[in-house]
Amino acid sequence: MSMRSQALVEHHGVATGKEMSTSDTLKRGLHLSPELSRGIWVTVCLAVLSTLGRVLVPFVVQRITDEGLLASGGPDAAVVAVYIGVALVGVAVTAVSAYFVNVRLFRASENGLSTLRLKAFRHIHDLAMLTQNTERRGSLVSRVTSDVDTISMFVQFGGLMLMINIAQITLATILMVVYSPPLALVVWLCFVPLFIIIRKFQGIVGRAYTKVRERVGDMLGAISEAVVGAQAIRAYGVEDRTAARIDVSVEAHRKAAIGAQARSVVAFTSGQLVSGLTTAVVLVVGTVLAVSGRLTLGELLAFLFLVNLFTMPVQQATEILNEMQNAVAGWRRVIGIIDTPADVSDPADDGVELPRGPITVQFSGVGFSYPGGEPVLHDIDLTIAPRSRVAIVGETGSGKSTLAKLLTRLMDPTSGRVLLDGTDLDTIRFSSLRQRVVLVPQEGFLFDGTLLDNVRFGRPEASQEDVERTLAELGLDAWVATMPLGVMTEVGQRGESLSAGERQLVALARAYLADPDLLVLDEATSAVDPSTEVRLQRALDSLTRGRTSIAIAHRLSTAQAADEVIVVDAGRIVERGPHAELVRLGGVYSRLHDSWVAQQQSV
Amino acid sequence: MNDLPTSTLREGLSVIARGIKGQPRWFSLAVLGSVVYGVMTGMTAWTIGWVVEHEISPAIAAGSVTPQQLWTIGGVMGLVVLVTVIGVIGRRLAGGVAMFNLGAMYRRQVTRQYLRLPLAWHHRHPSGQLLSNANADVEATWNIFAPLPMALGVVVMLAFGIVQMMVIDPWLAVVGLTVFPLLFLANVAFQRAMSPKVTLAQQLRADVSEVAHESFEAALIVKSLGREDHEAERFREVTHALRDANIEVGRTRGRFDPAIEAIPTIGTLAVLFVGTLRVSGGYLTAGQVVQVAYLFSILAFPVRALGWVLAELPRAVVGWKRVSAVLDAEGSMTYGDRNLPRGRSSRLQAEQVAYAYEVESEAGEIDHNPALVDVTLDVAPGATVAVVGPTGSGKSTLTNLMMRLVDPDTGAVLVDGIDLREVRRGGISDVAALVAQQTFMFDDTVRGNVTLGAPHDDEAVWRALNVAQGAGFVDRLPEALDTHVGERGASLSGGQRQRIALARAIIREPQLLILDDATSAVDPSVEQAVLSRLREASTGTTVVVVAYRMATILLADEVVYLEGGRVLDYGTHTELLGRCAGYERLVTAYAREAAERAALASEDDDIGADFDDDYAEPDARRDRVEEVSR
Known part of the structure; x- marks a missing residue:
């Protein structure tokens, strides 16, 4: 327990994917969202087509100028009209193909990224409980929301531009070579340093954006305290302190964002600077070439058009590549979570399907320690007979809750085996396991919905009558009758319209309706008030005949009702037997019992 | 949602105005940079013309050619480029700072x-929604400040361009004056079509964020009931x-984007056509037509920045609406200015207090679920009172009222005779x-969770943890x-958290x-230690x-028994035990x-003697107990 929080982060944390290179991230990202690259060639061809139209226009403009306006013998309106006609066709082709590129790109990216969202969402639920607990919930949420949004923004806005730009750069280069190979060489030489700078900057900008995403996670964590901890904050009058803590995270995010912006501005303007300087160099070199008669003035000026046609997409591309770093940072985080191994994994199709019926539980030499921590359970050997009702008792921190979590396979033992009906727990399919074994934790989370929907969460096909019958069987019908709309009453966010005791009643009914063969109640x-608890206990007693039930209890009333009591102390089973016998034994249990009786004694 | 373009435009402009008011300096700097950029972009065409005319030709x-001439060509061009780049840096950096400052400002406010x-x-x-308001919605509101300075620079650029055209030829200027408003109208239509789609x-x-948030908070329940598929399905639906909805956004964008891009090109062609006629008529030289055409080609791209701003407008307006719904939310508690007396234990009274929760049915009707009805209490200074009652009887609601976490619908809660509503903020x-x-x-250290930022030294923290029996762990x-x-x-x-909370x-x-x-x-002994420790304190509690x-309950001087939100009885434990059936049933359960x-077990004992023997290895078990205690 002691080392838990620390150690978990080191050994069991969620991968951030930080170590992944950009190209690996993209490769993996495309693999995870196959829709992104499906039919990409059609989109690319359409993009090239729309670029052809774009390049055609300045080209035609130049022709009109040379052959129409400056035609020997005065402007030639007929030639101009023909060229304008050609240009208009070019414009139309560009527009139509750009429309299809847009639609195809949106469809591909939205489909691909919703697949990614769903995969990440599902995987987060598949992660082991311990792994889930290493991450803030807000940060997990950002993996399936804002991180994915960043990617989609890039793919939809940047992706299209990048494709068009690359096509345009290629076409412009070809045209430049046609006009003047030496000047084309000059332009490319000018851009070589830029390409080197960009490569360097991409790393810097990428790291800066990764930091921004991390700060967003921190910020969401801090803000969520103001929302989820609303009661505690008000009760202690620590609004100002909470505000100060939020401010720190908001400020850290602001700084990180401005830092990333500054770096990307430098990267982007270096592109613009190089473009401008290239024009200057082309003018100087072009003048020298023109003076020596290897170039006409008209050709030089035409070439300047082409330089513009070349530098514009290069500048845009550099900017998009910077934005890509932002997207890649988001992508890395999403991939990171998908690539985090689900330590406690579902054997799925390789797994065993257990037939329904009374369950035997067996622990064989089970030990457990939290990652990096000291052992909390040692060498547990235990057999729980089918149909028996067992209570596990012990002091706080004795390891009794750990037993419950191993038994329901929320965690796997560090050593030894847990078996159900003689089958290793980790070979049982989850679909079968979760149906047969259900844990009711102390804090039963309720969803924002009706009582009805919450009770049938584990068995959505149950009818309202089923739910009402279950509640009646558990003796909770009188309580439900006090609710304004009965089972149709909304329980509010996290069930907060109900009291903690009432939430536990719902959680218990929910587990009971799921109809498991082994019910594990962890406090x-x-x-719940004693009178209701005793009533529930009796209802469960009569209802759980035929199934096995294991209750971890602080209140010993539960132990008294059990067939057998198992006493855990410092990670070992120290006593077991029926209540009456253990009381007579004079050991750990009898001490616990004395103190319990003293608590209940009325003077 | 209102999708009238004029109203979105008006609301958008008011969001922009609010942002400018919030960050006047950085915004001005960004606009200044943008104007420099705009002017210098126009200057580039002019400079090239000048260099060609005076040096190259x-x-x-x-x-x-002399080295002197080459230096002039390179130098003049280089200078123009440098100033342009400085303008760009100013625009983008200052614009970014303004945008992120606004984001931080409004996140703090929200x-x-x-x-x-x-x-x-x-x-x-x-x-989930509140998190989204503070994060995504704030971001959506101020994202518009990224393209905004550029757009304003473009306006300058356009004015510059139109003036140039006017000077050259009024007819060509007419083409310009037709094309640019056309561009603007296309953008307005675009924004009008986009607005409802972006809102959706x-x-x-x-x-999506809400479902993810709830689902991840419920992770343990989802796991233990094996409902991962069901949750994935729920998430799949919203996703x-x-x-x-996003594909629809893309379709609309696909329809307008190419059209908006084509307009300046068509303008250029129009300039060439009109220009050819004008040159034929002898009113213009071919060179002048080329200059205007070049101007169009330079302006074509930046003019799109206006479109970006207009495209961002609906998003900003929607984001702002969601943010301002939080900022304008009313019903916050009002506070008085009175202080509660210090230095002695408090007297606590409740006078005919009633409180009902609002419950919204699925149909959206508000129903009232009374939690407390006509509760009257008087707790003497220094007394310990136990509140007992069945699950759901209103006990927690009563404690919330005592701390003024909620206000009663009717009646009043008083401490030392002062209505809690008259106490200053933080006074309770x-x-x-x-x-x-x-x-x-x-999410803090153990120390921070105990002190909550109050200036207590470590010794005090340890003392408090000691009393709460949390020092050991x-x-x-x-x-x-x-x-x-x-x-x-x-x-x-859970037990450890409770001990820290007690401390x-x-x-x-x-x-x-x-x-x-x-x-x-936690153990009852912890409770006893906490209470006796507080009684020892000089002020008493x-x-x-x-x-x-x-x-x-036995530690308490008096007991209040609640049932169904009413005080059914009030007195000492013994009194209640004697006269209150519900109480008796509850505490003796x-x-x-x-x-x-x-009784059952003693009957079983005779029958089950053999059974007991199976378990009887008391010595072996005792050994193990001793091993542990060593």
């Missing part, structure tokens, strides 16, 4:  | 509001809705402390008081302590404790149960 009625 | 004519608004408001709003997408984005938590049923841990943590407990204290067990209350030496079943996961445990079990 599931700790906030 | 003469050199070609002379058939030779979260301040979260801290100010009453608990009831929080209960009405999904936390933004709403769905919030829905696919968002996907479809100065004298009173509540340890809630469900402890909230901040904290001492074993890797960094003791400096150990981070993780989000919501995820690295601690949090103890260190404040409150005059009024309210424990809402706050010790369910009035304690209200919600409890089920007999031992806890375990004892009765135990007695019945014992």
